[in-house]
Amino acid sequence: MIGSTVDEHGVAEIVMDNPPVNALPVKGWFDLAAALDAAGADPAVRAVVLRAEGRGFNAGVDIKELLAARDHSALVGVNRGCAAAFTAVYDCPVPVIVAVQGFCLGGGIGLCGNADIIVASGDATFGLPEVDRGALGAATHLSRLVPQHKMRAMMYTSATATAAELHAFGSVLRVVPRAELRAAAFTVAHDIARKDPNVIRAAKESLNGIDPWDPKRSYRYEQGFTFELNLTGVADKVRDEFGR
Template identity: 50%
Template structure:
């Protein structure tokens, strides 16, 4: 059950509709990291845009310093039991993007991390500013997840290098590897995304929806099932001492101190959150 969304002003995003384009801007200072309620609200809003007959294409972008830094680690450090609800919110958001009947453009700048990768990997097209940097720092936050969506952007071995190291890829490299459609200066990002959106929005709404469904259907495997598999390991990770230490170190702005006690974690394939 998600919390009723009574206070619209408290939502971590804003939405505008014009010319067949639904534009959703994540706006949750300082880094657009969303808490449990924020992820569920975001999923509901993206689903609503998909049902809106006045919208032919959706643009997702972020305000402030970067696109999206993922989940609110401080919330999970204080309330680790919320991991299941956060997982559900992430799943719902990425599903709302990928399975949306309308094409979705992600227009990204600055940091694109964790849940930001999930949104991009679920989107149909990515436009990036020159300052954009893509990464999955989960291994340094005591979590798992994001590999399925990252693998929709990059090749298998590049994904594993990024996943194991937590290191980021810049926009130029992402473009070279075919993950993004276009790279532009930061001040041109919105214009570039909206120009692409206008060209898409001018097409037949019926044809666009058929095209989206057809393209999703010819993909290799089921993105939502793959991500659900990963989420079981996120829950398992949260049961380890190393995960607790990683989150505490992040919040306290210090180096994590790991012992050998969690080195041989018993893996239970298929564990579900």
């Protein structure tokens, strides 16, 4: 489900591969966090490329796992797992470059919003269909990708934005054909890997330190409303309708 390798230039490649849509279960989110933490802890690693196999980059959480749970344990687990994975991207001591193809939804937005650099294929679309799943969250990260009012419209309507739109906003660095996506991400990563690693690690830490808000804290605030919707029964109703 989560694979990791390091090339001769010090670029770690972490790959999500969970057919059919790369929706990750609880364990998958924690495994992703562990892979990112391990890459950042390796002094030989100078940059990380996070990408996926299959039709899309990431479809968020595994809704079927939530529907199958008899209690809230899966919900608590996946919320903690997502928080851990998003934090691992943000706190990784080296730059994280995400390569996005196809759909990037829900948790995928959390990964991209906390990444340092985004490269996308021309068919990539980004969205937060959380309200259609009886949940909230990752508006924190979407607001790092699109302007405030665009984020609100996307959140309320579950509309998606294209890679071209995000490129125009400046949040996607390059838009390339899908066949060139991995190579484009590695071009950026290798450019970073040629720099002094001590300077790059200091730059990453300093840039996180001047962020206007803490995405870890704001995401956990959002998650509180997801728990509230579950405790009141609203989320169960919406999820049941989605699962039919």
